[in-house]
Amino acid sequence: MACILLAxxxxxxxxxxxxxxxxxxAFAQTSEGVTIHYLHGGKESPHPTVVFxxxxxxxxxxxxxxxxxxxxxxxxxxxxxxxxxxxxxAPSGNTPExxxxxxxxxxxxxxxxxxxxxxxxxxxxxxxxxxxxxGTGRIAGLVLVDSAxxxxxxxxxxxxxxxxxxxxxxxxxxxxxxxxxxxxxxxxLAQPMSADRKSSLVRASAKTPTDTGIAMLxxxxxxxxxxxxxxxxxxxxxxxxxxxxxEIEALRQMARDIPxxxxxxxxxxxxxxxxxxxxxxxxxLARFLDDLPGTKPR
Numbered sequence: 001m002a003c004i005l006l007a008x009x010x011x012x013x014x015x016x017x018x019x020x021x022x023x024x025x026a027f028a029q030t031s032e033g034v035t036i037h038y039l040h041g042g043k044e045s046p047h048p049t050v051v052f053x054x055x056x057x058x059x060x061x062x063x064x065x066x067x068x069x070x071x072x073x074x075x076x077x078x079x080x081x082x083x084x085x086x087x088x089x090a091p092s093g094n095t096p097e098x099x100x101x102x103x104x105x106x107x108x109x110x111x112x113x114x115x116x117x118x119x120x121x122x123x124x125x126x127x128x129x130x131x132x133x134x135g136t137g138r139i140a141g142l143v144l145v146d147s148a149x150x151x152x153x154x155x156x157x158x159x160x161x162x163x164x165x166x167x168x169x170x171x172x173x174x175x176x177x178x179x180x181x182x183x184x185x186x187x188x189l190a191q192p193m194s195a196d197r198k199s200s201l202v203r204a205s206a207k208t209p210t211d212t213g214i215a216m217l218x219x220x221x222x223x224x225x226x227x228x229x230x231x232x233x234x235x236x237x238x239x240x241x242x243x244x245x246x247e248i249e250a251l252r253q254m255a256r257d258i259p260x261x262x263x264x265x266x267x268x269x270x271x272x273x274x275x276x277x278x279x280x281x282x283x284x285l286a287r288f289l290d291d292l293p294g295t296k297p298r
Contacts, residue, residue, distance in 0.1 A: 023041040034087070034090050036087045040078075040110070050115065051117050053120070058121075059086070061078075062078075065282070081122075094215050095219040114137070116142070116292070120272075123147075124148075129224075129226065132226070150220060150224065151227060152221075152226065166221060191270075236292055238288040239255045241265050242273050243267040243269070248265075
C-alpha cells in the first residue's frame with residue numbers, strides 16, 4: 001500500500017482547451033427497459049475508458065472537471081444511475097445490485113475493452129455489487145472514493161451510533177427533502193461553493209423522488225454486507241479519502257485488505273473530495289491510470 005498525502009491547491013483554471021470541452025449527452029436502455037443517461041467524450045486511444053459513477057441522488061455532471069482533465073488522452077464516460085439525473089425513474093430495483101446490472105449492460109456500449117470504474121459514495125457500493133455479481137473480467141482498474149464498504153445489517157452492531165444517525169437523517173429527509181438535500185451538499189464540502197451551483201445541484205438531486213431516495217439509502221447501507229468483496233478484487237485499485245473523513249480508518253483498512261491497493265489522502269476536502277480539490281484528485285487519478293499495466297505514461 002502506498003499512502004500519498006496531498007495539500008490543498010486552487011481549483012482548475014478556466015478558459016483552457018480542456019475546460020471548454022463539451023461532452024455529448026446520450027441515452028441507453030437496459031433489458032429491463034430502464035433508460036440510462038450518460039455523458040461521454042474524450043479521445044480514442046489504447047488506454048482504458050474511464051467510467052465515473054456518482055453518489056446518492058447526484059448526477060453525472062458532478063464529474064465534468066475530472067472528465068475534462070482526462071479527455072485529451074482517453075475516452076471518458078459518466079452515468080446517471082437509474083432514478084438519478086436524466087435517467088428514468090425506476091419503480092423498483094433502486095439498489096446497488098440493480099444498478100450494478102445496469103452498469104454491466106452498459107459497459108459494452110462504452111468500450112470493447114476493460115474499463116476503469118471510478119465510484120464515489122453510493123457509487124462505491126454499486127461497484128462492490130458489480131464485482132459480486134459480475135466479477136472483474138470487464139475491469140482494468142478501480143477507483144473507490146471516500147466511502148467504506150457497507151456492513152449491512154451488521155451496521156447496528158459495528159457502528160450503532162452512526163447507524164442511529166443515518167436513521168435520524170432519513171427521517172429528516174422524509175419530512176424536509178429540499179432542505180435535507182441542500183444540507184447534504186453543504187456537509188459534503190469543505191470549500192465554498194457559489195449559490196448558483198449549489199442550487200443547480202439541489203435541483204438535480206431533487207429529480208430522485210423522496211421515497212426512492214429513502215429506499216436507496218436503506219439498500220445501500222443496511223440490507224447487504226459488502227465488506228467481503230475485498231477478497232474478490234484482483235485489479236489495480238486506488239482508494240481516495242478526505243483527510244478528515246469520518247471513515248478514514250475503514251478506508252485505510254480497505255487499502256490494506258485489497259492486494260496492492262494504493263491510498264491517496266487529500267487534505268482541504270470534504271466527502272466530495274474531487275469537487276473541493278479537483279486538481280489534486282485529477283493528479284492522483286492520472287498517476288494511477290498511467291501506472292496501469294500496459295499503459296505508458298503521457
